[in-house]
Amino acid sequence: MPAFSRERLRTVVDAPAFQRTVIAVITLNGITLGLESSADPTGRYSTAFFLIDHAITAIFVVEMVLRISAKGKAFFRDPWSWFDLIVVGAALVPASQSMSILRLFRFLRVLRLVSVVPNMRRVVSALFTAIPGLASILVLLLLLLYVAAVIGERLFREAAPQHFGNLGKSLFTMFTVLTVENWPQVAEDVMATEPLAWVFFAGFIVVSAFFVLNLLIGVIVSAMEQEVNAVRWEEDQALELEQHIAVMKEIRALNEKIDRLAAVLPDPADHARGD
Template sequence: MITGNAPVTRNLIRRFVEHHRFQRFIIAVIVANAITLALETSPTLVAEYGTPLRTLDTIALSIFVVELLFKLGVYRWQFFRDPWNVFDFVIVSIALIPASGPFAVLRTLRILRVLRLVSAVPAMRRVVSGLLAAVPGMASIAALLALIIFVAGVMTTKLFGEISPQHFGHLGRSLFTLFQVMTGEGWPQVARTVMDEAPAAWVFFVIYILVSASPC
């Protein structure tokens, strides 16, 4: 009798977890959980409403666990073939790790549960999928920028290391300075510091900014 009713039960649970109302309920829980986690950053609110906030957090986590158990019961091993299901599983599993002792730092990772909103909202999933599809091209751009910064870093260390050691004293410092210059943050001050002793240095900085900005 139990064996015969099992497929029926699985189908009922499947329709339940795939129903749009259930999906909206999960989205609402995720948003509410995000709000409670944000409220916990206030020492005043925690001192006054700490227990209710922790209770709401526990209820939200329990709902997420039950949802995953339902999906595991319905889809079984097929559950792990969907990357978004694996994403949800990892996020919820992290939240179940005891946040005490050496694992106390993991308590801050509870906020990762908010990222479940990405998997729960189809529009967000499409955006993330599009971004992931663009990763190979983005990686090529990042590699090109890294090469440009490295070449410029070696040049500036040799050219300006003695003039401005605080910015170009060694390769690591030069790379950091050049990354800062590439973002446009404070580069006039860096350039003027060097130009006080090497007036023609502006040529390098103008060319570097134009070249480093072009791949973007």
């Protein structure tokens, strides 16, 4: 494709109106998929849902073709572009009766809002950036959960076998306590036989829910802050580049004016020789 036409096409694809149109189509797709899932598949609206679904798929295909044509190889260097391409391509796979599960990929198209809306894309990018730190804290949390489950099984197996009868039950019970959901009922069942069991549950909640989970939140907030700072730095660099280009244009314009004045005015050296 000629560079000029590609540049014009890139201008169209990057235009806010084009992005808003894509967002509107994705939103419409999400609404229709929800209505379709709750409606009678053999009802009178089934044909309408079928036509709308194919029309939206056609729009997404045209969008992908325009974006690939506008950006060329740069399209395939962007991970978000690959995400959009896979989601749209999955909807084009014919789903036979034996492969009807493939039709569920249509619902993934709603997730394209993540790649289209810049703020949502920053949030997901920040989460991916925070994965190394999150992994360490999650391992710490799992170790804490496992140790607490083993201790709980040893201490309260006889007092509350419905909660700590074996390691599997104990793990599930401690995970429930970790979520701080209905943990007083678990504690009361154990404390009916073991009055001091509250020390175990209170200590576990303080360490896990108050300390470790807040560490997770801190890592995510830090990653979000880094992502925002990176975006602001890129915006500042772009602004500085625009200002530099504008200053260079002014300097070139001044140089051209000086050259024109020099061509019109007489040379002082010639004037001195004439005298």
